[in-house]
Amino acid sequence: MLLRWIRRARFAVPALSLSAFTALGVMHAGVANAQGVTLRVGDQNYYNVRASMEASGALEGANYQVEWKHFQSAAPVAEGLNAGALDLGFLGDSGFLFLAAKGAPVKLIAVSRQNPDTIALLVPKDSPVKSIQDLKGKKVAYWPGAWSQQLTLRALEKAGLPTDYVQFVKLMPVDAAVALPNGAIDAFPVWEPYISQQVVHNGARPIITARNLMPGLSSVAAYAPSVSAKHAAIADFLARLQKARAWVESHKEVYADQWAKKAGLDRDVARHWIGQAGMTVESVDKQAVADYQGTSDFLTQTGALPNRFDVSKIVDTSFNAVLDTKGQATRQSASR
Numbered sequence: 001m002l003l004r005w006i007r008r009a010r011f012a013v014p015a016l017s018l019s020a021f022t023a024l025g026v027m028h029a030g031v032a033n034a035q036g037v038t039l040r041v042g043d044q045n046y047y048n049v050r051a052s053m054e055a056s057g058a059l060e061g062a063n064y065q066v067e068w069k070h071f072q073s074a075a076p077v078a079e080g081l082n083a084g085a086l087d088l089g090f091l092g093d094s095g096f097l098f099l100a101a102k103g104a105p106v107k108l109i110a111v112s113r114q115n116p117d118t119i120a121l122l123v124p125k126d127s128p129v130k131s132i133q134d135l136k137g138k139k140v141a142y143w144p145g146a147w148s149q150q151l152t153l154r155a156l157e158k159a160g161l162p163t164d165y166v167q168f169v170k171l172m173p174v175d176a177a178v179a180l181p182n183g184a185i186d187a188f189p190v191w192e193p194y195i196s197q198q199v200v201h202n203g204a205r206p207i208i209t210a211r212n213l214m215p216g217l218s219s220v221a222a223y224a225p226s227v228s229a230k231h232a233a234i235a236d237f238l239a240r241l242q243k244a245r246a247w248v249e250s251h252k253e254v255y256a257d258q259w260a261k262k263a264g265l266d267r268d269v270a271r272h273w274i275g276q277a278g279m280t281v282e283s284v285d286k287q288a289v290a291d292y293q294g295t296s297d298f299l300t301q302t303g304a305l306p307n308r309f310d311v312s313k314i315v316d317t318s319f320n321a322v323l324d325t326k327g328q329a330t331r332q333s334a335s336r
Helices: 018-033 049-056 074-083 093-101 147-158 173-182 194-202 224-229 231-250 252-263 267-277 286-301 320-334
Strands: 038-044 065-071 088-092 106-113 119-123 139-142 167-170 188-191 205-209 218-223 280-282
Touching (some): 038 049, 038 074, 074 093, 074 218, 106 231, 139 173, 188 194, 194 205, 194 267, 231 280
16 A cells, blocks of 8 residues: 555644553653663565665664564565564565464564555566456466465456466466566566566566555564563564655655665666555554455465464554554654
8 A cells, every 4th residue: 555644734733642642651661661672573675674774774772672684585484483583574464374373473563555556467568468357278377375376366356257267377486587578477476576677677567466456465473472572672663664664755766776785686676666665564453454354364265274264363453552653743744
């Protein structure tokens, strides 16, 4: 979802609710309680959490340490959370749901939203395919339970087409990225930075995106024992991450260039991606819970999850007040 700026008159003073004042008090006390804590954070290229916080300076003045652990996919992030080797981890909704459904000691403490157009089904630039209907009998890449499978199946469902309308080919995104321009597959449902790489370098075209098809939420997950043991530090970290995301939105090209160097990406690819990413960090509100439950039910329907999973069991809303209060202040500041 694109960043939703809250615009108010420049000199207007917004009224704060009792919960907001309470959140501010908790945050003030929490800063002291965070001293000496080390947060172990699992990051991926897609989320570029460390890069955005370092570029924006959002962590300056924090009285706790952050030990960054970088991963190329969700699987090792999930493993780290399950083993208690990470306090926080960033991964997609389905990856988190698979982990939680296995009984792992994890909690959903915040969500990351982004422009739904950054999840898309791509076809080669010279392909005659213009819609899901044109893919009858064609080879479409997927990975079980991932956004790639969700996007294609939801598109077929919306069009009233059976799941065997296309020929699914099980491929990791890194392999599908090679297969599409080489003609080994006809369509490639995927996320960033693969989309920008295919569009910029190969001229690929998106024919479908997640918009109006699937939530495409990302999870800010916590190792359950860390929620209480390191609550103050985690709350402060999330508030600072909101600031970092807002800074990126107002410094897109500057950040894209810095991040391209750090991640070893082509500058044009980074600019294409960051220019439309619109990433935000938000509280786990009722809509987020409903979105996660919908995704969980979808995974059960497709057989990716063996049984229906009640998402409410793994939701922790103890950071909502901090996120909502700081998020509102950040958006107001960014709109001026």
